Amino acid sequence: MTLALFTEQLLNGVQFGIMLFLMAAGLTLVFGVMGLINLAHGSLYMIGAFICATVAVATGSFWLGLIASLAGAAAAGAVMEIVVIRRLYARDHLDQVLATFALILIFSEGTRWVFGSFPLYLDIPPILQGAVFLPGGVQYPLYRLAIIIAGLAIALGLYLLISRTRLGMRIRAGESDREMISALGVDIRTLYTIVFALGAALAGLAGALVGAIQSVQVGMGEPVLILAFVVIVIGGIGSVKGALIGAILVGVVDTMGRILLPQFFALFMENAQATSVGSALASMAIYILMAIILALKPQGLFAAGA
Amino acid sequence: MKRETIINWVLGLGLLAFPFAALYLDEPFYVTLATRVAILALAGVGLNIALGLGGMVSFGHAAFFGIGGYVAGILSQHAFNDEPLFTWPLLISGTSDMPVIWLVAIVICALVAVFIGLITLRTSGVYFIMITLAFAQMIYYFAISWPSYGGEDGLSIYVRNGFPGLNTLDPLQFFLICCAALMVCLLLSARLRDSRFGAALQVARQNDVRLAATGIAPLNIRLVAFIISAAMTGLAGALFADLNRFVSPSMLSWQVSGEIMIFVILGGVGRLFGPLAGAALFIVLEFYLGGVTEHWQFFLGLILLGVVLFVRGGLLGVLAGRRDHG
Numbered sequence: 001m002t003l004a005l006f007t008e009q010l011l012n013g014v015q016f017g018i019m020l021f022l023m024a025a026g027l028t029l030v031f032g033v034m035g036l037i038n039l040a041h042g043s044l045y046m047i048g049a050f051i052c053a054t055v056a057v058a059t060g061s062f063w064l065g066l067i068a069s070l071a072g073a074a075a076a077g078a079v080m081e082i083v084v085i086r087r088l089y090a091r092d093h094l095d096q097v098l099a100t101f102a103l104i105l106i107f108s109e110g111t112r113w114v115f116g117s118f119p120l121y122l123d124i125p126p127i128l129q130g131a132v133f134l135p136g137g138v139q140y141p142l143y144r145l146a147i148i149i150a151g152l153a154i155a156l157g158l159y160l161l162i163s164r165t166r167l168g169m170r171i172r173a174g175e176s177d178r179e180m181i182s183a184l185g186v187d188i189r190t191l192y193t194i195v196f197a198l199g200a201a202l203a204g205l206a207g208a209l210v211g212a213i214q215s216v217q218v219g220m221g222e223p224v225l226i227l228a229f230v231v232i233v234i235g236g237i238g239s240v241k242g243a244l245i246g247a248i249l250v251g252v253v254d255t256m257g258r259i260l261l262p263q264f265f266a267l268f269m270e271n272a273q274a275t276s277v278g279s280a281l282a283s284m285a286i287y288i289l290m291a292i293i294l295a296l297k298p299q300g301l302f303a304a305g306a
Numbered sequence: 307m308k309r310e311t312i313i314n315w316v317l318g319l320g321l322l323a324f325p326f327a328a329l330y331l332d333e334p335f336y337v338t339l340a341t342r343v344a345i346l347a348l349a350g351v352g353l354n355i356a357l358g359l360g361g362m363v364s365f366g367h368a369a370f371f372g373i374g375g376y377v378a379g380i381l382s383q384h385a386f387n388d389e390p391l392f393t394w395p396l397l398i399s400g401t402s403d404m405p406v407i408w409l410v411a412i413v414i415c416a417l418v419a420v421f422i423g424l425i426t427l428r429t430s431g432v433y434f435i436m437i438t439l440a441f442a443q444m445i446y447y448f449a450i451s452w453p454s455y456g457g458e459d460g461l462s463i464y465v466r467n468g469f470p471g472l473n474t475l476d477p478l479q480f481f482l483i484c485c486a487a488l489m490v491c492l493l494l495s496a497r498l499r500d501s502r503f504g505a506a507l508q509v510a511r512q513n514d515v516r517l518a519a520t521g522i523a524p525l526n527i528r529l530v531a532f533i534i535s536a537a538m539t540g541l542a543g544a545l546f547a548d549l550n551r552f553v554s555p556s557m558l559s560w561q562v563s564g565e566i567m568i569f570v571i572l573g574g575v576g577r578l579f580g581p582l583a584g585a586a587l588f589i590v591l592e593f594y595l596g597g598v599t600e601h602w603q604f605f606l607g608l609i610l611l612g613v614v615l616f617v618r619g620g621l622l623g624v625l626a627g628r629r630d631h632g
Binding site: 031037084087093094095097098099101102103104105106108109110112113222226229230232233237276279280282283284287288290291294295298299300 | 357363365425426428429431432433435436437439440441443444447448450451452453454560564567568571575601602603604606607608610611614615
């Protein structure tokens with residue numbers, strides 16, 4: 001394998017990881033602050049992608065679509081929180097899993113009802129089309145590079161929001177002691193809605209960004225959701241830093257595994273057999289990674305106080 | 307007799323009587339529907355041991371359901387093509403004999419459960435939910451990408467496997483086999499619940515430390531319960547494959563884990579007949595709504611959401627009142 005191909009795949013892995021981070025950040029915040037498992041987070045991802053595709057086609061502008069997807073997913077998240085999720089905080093995880101599973105059914109089928117079963121397509125905005133030349137003769141799609149940069153910027157923004165602003169201070173306080181911060185006069189219900197909408201907006205953004213690379217269709221959220229769960233479990237539930245590191249780890253291991261494992265087995269097996277063994281193992285790689293990490297550190301890499 | 311006991315009898319006899327009534331009314335399709343209920347209820351009975359008695363919220367029971375299905379599919383394919391499964395170190399050939407298939411499915415699911423349980427039971431709470439899910443996904447992707455047994459396309463069982471002395475191709479006889487399996491497992495789980503082991507398992511759910519203080523290791527109790535639970539769900543999977551004469555990775559998908567969990571919760575967590583009530587209600591809703599609208603999942607979601615939010619304790623909770631203890 002050439003260095004150029006290796007670098008390209010590594011970047012693909014990082015880009016995939018960044019996408020997972022956008023999903024995982026919301027999940028881990030919601031779990032850390034409210035103690036809630038939200039299976040319907042994948043539906044918010046799907047909603048973001050559908051809004052972006054619809055608005056982009058209607059207005060002809062990808063950027064308007066992106067803004068609409070952020071706002072739309074945040075609004076959908078806020079409504080979801082106020083109508084349903086709010087009633088689940090005091091329940092056990094079992095009820096939360098079941099209720100959010102029901103939400104998935106409602107959102108998926110509702111979306112299919114409105115948009116039909118055929119996938120929508122979203123074009124990459126003209127300014128981000130084409131490729132860039134990186135040092136070392138590597139050619140890489142500009143759009144994917146832009147996703148990496150945008151994702152890292154969001155990660156930085158999220159870090160600053162949580163560690164430097166008043167809202168972030170309240171979020172951290174809500175994580176450690178919810179009775180105390182409501183006794184101090186913070187409106188905890190509104191805070192929860194804001195956190196949930198923030199997570200929803202990030203998921204919607206991820207959906208919109210990925211929508212331009214893949215097709216936009218019903219059920220696109222659930223595979224990503226499960227990977228995002230793997231990410232937050234690896235990173236330590238409640239930890240945004242853990243989510244970032246876990247996401248990039250998962251993205252890189254998954255992408256590189258698919259390339260490297262078949263080649264590795266080809267060293268001492270027939271080609272066809274090596275491909276099947278390698279790809280089978282590669283598709284399991286991140287789950288094996290997760291099992292190993294949890295066997296060694298049952299609370300994940302960066303266990304938060306939760 | 308307690309109200310719950312009466313309801314249990316009604317549920318059990320109702321399931322048994324349903325296909326006969328269907329045949330009397332000349333609606334043979336309903337026999338298949340009842341068979342589905344019996345099999346899915348059996349999967350739920352398995353999960354209920356882990357979830358209801360032991361408090362282990364496994365979101366990965368589709369793994370065992372699917373493995374059971376694949377055991378049935380693989381063994382019968384080898385028997386059909388007359389190819390041995392292994393030639394070394396022992397000659398092992400396929401089989402189309404249900405009891406043998408069940409035994410293999412139970413043993414393999416139990417072994418997989420030992421492996422998964424030893425890793426997952428070190429964690430608890432939300433970590434346990436997620437890691438059981440991850441193991442199921444691991445097996446799901448393995449089934450998709452492993453080409454020998456159909457990969458993504460799945461595996462057909464050309465002739466339904468046989469049971470000595472019975473004609474399994476007759477829907478009614480196959481239903482009776484499934485119903486008998488369900489009843490045996492229900493009886494087993496009732497015995498289990500009332501045994502010393504069952505008492506220890508329920509304490510493990512309620513208070514780990516207290517159990518450890520009495521000299522019983524909670525981990526061992528949980529592991530054994532997890533294995534029994536997995537074996538029952540695996541048996542259900544083998545029957546399900548025979549019902550559809552088809553196995554595919556979709557039996558391993560996380561939606562199946564969710565559905566098995568729904569049967570248990572809809573019926574009432576920890577209730578002996580809860581999974582039967584839940585599976586029956588789910589299948590009836592699916593069938594009825596599916597006949598009314600193409601978008602039945604939307605309404606199913608709404609109903610489920612309503613049940614979780616407003617009906618505590620599931621169907622049996624409504625009909626029979628609160629659980630005795632815990």
